[in-house]
Amino acid sequence: MDSSPGSGAPKARTPNPAERDRNGAVPPSGPTAQPNGSTPGADQQYQSGPANKRKRMQERHQARRRGRTPPPSIYSRRNRSRSPSNATPRDDYSRRSRSPLQRRSPEPEEQPKQRKRPGGGARAGLLNPEQLRRRQEERERAMEEDAMRTSRDRGVSDVVRQHYNAVPERGREWRKTESKIKGLRSFNNWIKSTLIQKFSPDEEFAARFNDTKDWADDSTRPNPVEDKQLLVLDLGCGKGGDLGKWQLAPQKVELYVGLDPANISIEQARDRYGQMRSRGGGGRGRRPPTALFHAEFATKDCFGESLADVNIIQRVGIDPNAGPGGSLMASRWGGGGFDVVTSMFAIHYAFESEEKARQMLSNVAGCLKKGGRFIGVCPNSDVITGKVSTFHKNRKEQEAAKPAETEGPEDGEVEEEERCGWGNDIYSVRFPGDTPENGVFRPPFGWKYTYFMSEAVEGVPEYVVPWEAFRALTEDYNLELQYRKPFLEIWEDEKNDRELGPLSERMGVRDRSTGELLMTEEEKDAVSFYHAFCFYKV
Numbered sequence: 028m029d030s031s032p033g034s035g036a037p038k039a040r041t042p043n044p045a046e047r048d049r050n051g052a053v054p055p056s057g058p059t060a061q062p063n064g065s066t067p068g069a070d071q072q073y074q075s076g077p078a079n080k081r082k083r084m085q086e087r088h089q090a091r092r093r094g095r096t097p098p099p100s101i102y103s104r105r106n107r108s109r110s111p112s113n114a115t116p117r118d119d120y121s122r123r124s125r126s127p128l129q130r131r132s133p134e135p136e137e138q139p140k141q142r143k144r145p146g147g148g149a150r151a152g153l154l155n156p157e158q159l160r161r162r163q164e165e166r167e168r169a170m171e172e173d174a175m176r177t178s179r180d181r182g183v184s185d186v187v188r189q190h191y192n193a194v195p196e197r198g199r200e201w202r203k204t205e206s207k208i209k210g211l212r213s214f215n216n217w218i219k220s221t222l223i224q225k226f227s228p229d230e231e232f233a234a235r236f237n238d239t240k241d242w243a244d245d246s247t248r249p250n251p252v253e254d255k256q257l258l259v260l261d262l263g264c265g266k267g268g269d270l271g272k273w274q275l276a277p278q279k280v281e282l283y284v285g286l287d288p289a290n291i292s293i294e295q296a297r298d299r300y301g302q303m304r305s306r307g308g309g310g311r312g313r314r315p316p317t318a319l320f321h322a323e324f325a326t327k328d329c330f331g332e333s334l335a336d337v338n339i340i341q342r343v344g345i346d347p348n349a350g351p352g353g354s355l356m357a358s359r360w361g362g363g364g365f366d367v368v369t370s371m372f373a374i375h376y377a378f379e380s381e382e383k384a385r386q387m388l389s390n391v392a393g394c395l396k397k398g399g400r401f402i403g404v405c406p407n408s409d410v411i412t413g414k415v416s417t418f419h420k421n422r423k424e425q426e427a428a429k430p431a432e433t434e435g436p437e438d439g440e441v442e443e444e445e446r447c448g449w450g451n452d453i454y455s456v457r458f459p460g461d462t463p464e465n466g467v468f469r470p471p472f473g474w475k476y477t478y479f480m481s482e483a484v485e486g487v488p489e490y491v492v493p494w495e496a497f498r499a500l501t502e503d504y505n506l507e508l509q510y511r512k513p514f515l516e517i518w519e520d521e522k523n524d525r526e527l528g529p530l531s532e533r534m535g536v537r538d539r540s541t542g543e544l545l546m547t548e549e550e551k552d553a554v555s556f557y558h559a560f561c562f563y564k565v
């Protein structure tokens with residue numbers, strides 16, 4: 028499976044839906060497209076030629092050609108990397124990024140129509156007492172259902188929040204040496220770094236360093252001061268584990284905003300950022316130390332609520348109505364002010380209901396500027412579908428092989444139905460309820476399972492993110508799929524990249540002498556549950 032487009036053709040045309048591969052990604056077009064799954068042999072390790080780098084650059088920005096830079100407007104947030112004023116970073120976002128779209132007063136046609144005679148409408152359609160009683164009952168029933176739904180939703184959210192709040196912050200040293208799953212932790216971190224390296228830079232930055240310049244080498248860098256810097260929003264940032272990765276992003280980050288409903292995690296993220304600050308930001312890989320970005324954190328449910336009331340989000344810019352029925356003006360000009368929205372290991376919490384999944388996408392699209400990137404990782408529904416359908420197949424075979432039951436269960440005896448689940452010593456997935464026999468999750472929301480990961484996740488409810496339904500939904504929010512790949516395929520594709528290969532050694536992902544992944548078979552099995560994605564706001 029190869030979902031990575033790799034067009035080196037100067038004029039990319041817009042592919043029609045039939046041309047998409049089965050992941051819905053835009054297929055390669057043009058003479059330099061890479062063949063599927065081509066992994067260089069050991070003798071090609073750490074290719075230093077331009078081919079590898081070109082591939083990385085080509086994978087990004089392929090779909091973006093569709094969503095070319097909008098014409099300049101008073102709403103434009105481009106060319107804002109250096110403020111001419113002496114404004115502090117906070118003032119700066121506020122001054123330049125306020126979204127006028129959000130504050131717009133309604134257009135005349137949007138204003139509610141004035142009634143000629145107040146109350147006249149109600150008198151025209153008088154209801155008899157029976158109808159009134161029925162209406163009242165309906166209203167009460169709807170309110171009751173609403174309250175039940177809210178309390179059920181809050182129940183799950185509270186469990187998730189309390190769980191993450193309770194996970195101890197054990198420190199880097201422990202995670203690197205003592206942890207039973209240190210190989211898996213390092214690998215997941217490398218995957219996230221890889222996504223950040225590949226997809227966080229904007230088209231302009233990537234084009235500047237494409238094939239000719241190496242952003243990692245300051246001696247060849249024209250004038251870093253002139254680089255436009257990134258505004259990044261992290262939904263479900265947890266304890267701030269990705270702050271260091273953003274400090275190493277090829278295109279410098281100006282502002283990082285971390286949101287998460289777990290208040291203790293947010294405090295820990297703030298502390299972590301404070302420690303980075305006190306160390307002076309640290310070096311950027313092979314580059315000399317560079318100033319640390321500004322960061323802000325807030326406790327926020329990013330999937331159940333709109334982000335429009337978060338102060339820093341307002342100051343950077345948000346279109347609060349992104350999605351179907353949103354303002355044409357807002358979507359034309361992008362609406363949001365962020366260059367990148369990221370959500371790592373979190374969007375599965377949004378698939379509890381269609382309402383939440385849409386709210387999550389509205390937040391993502393509303394915060395992104397046109398051309399912005401939405402990058403993330405989540406459980407791969409293809410894996411879940413495979414496991415569920417195999418479970419049902421085996422169950423049926425076993426049933427068919429069993430001799431016919433002569434007696435039913437005895438009085439008081441309850442026959443326990445077998446539920447679908449799998450895993451190993453370090454992770455497990457268990458469905459508490461029925462699962463579809465063919466493994467296809469329809470409707471695509473609310474398919475709850477319990478996830479366990481040694482040292483990290485203690486039986487927390489999560490929801491299947493049926494990939495095709497998710498991708499179809501993203502179209503309503505002007506998000507176009509650019510990349511989707513299972514974790515182990517990303518490893519095969521990128522392990523010999525001239526930046527990402529050595530990074531994997533520094534991060535303890537692979538053995539320096541053998542080149543092998545430093546993960547047990549159980550850890551490999553656990554990471555194969557996930558895939559990564561990147562969408563562009565068009």
Ligand SMILES: C[S@@+](CC[C@H](N)C(=O)[O-])C[C@H]1O[C@@H](n2cnc3c(N)ncnc32)[C@H](O)[C@@H]1O
Nearest residue numbers: 191263264265268289328329330371372373376
């Ligand atoms: C597995 S952790 C991942 C944390 C971090 N992104 C990382 O990669 O290390 C999942 C995170 O999703 C967060 N989360 C759960 N529900 C959320 C919601 N409704 N909005 C935002 N984040 C949520 C949890 O609080 C938790 O911090």
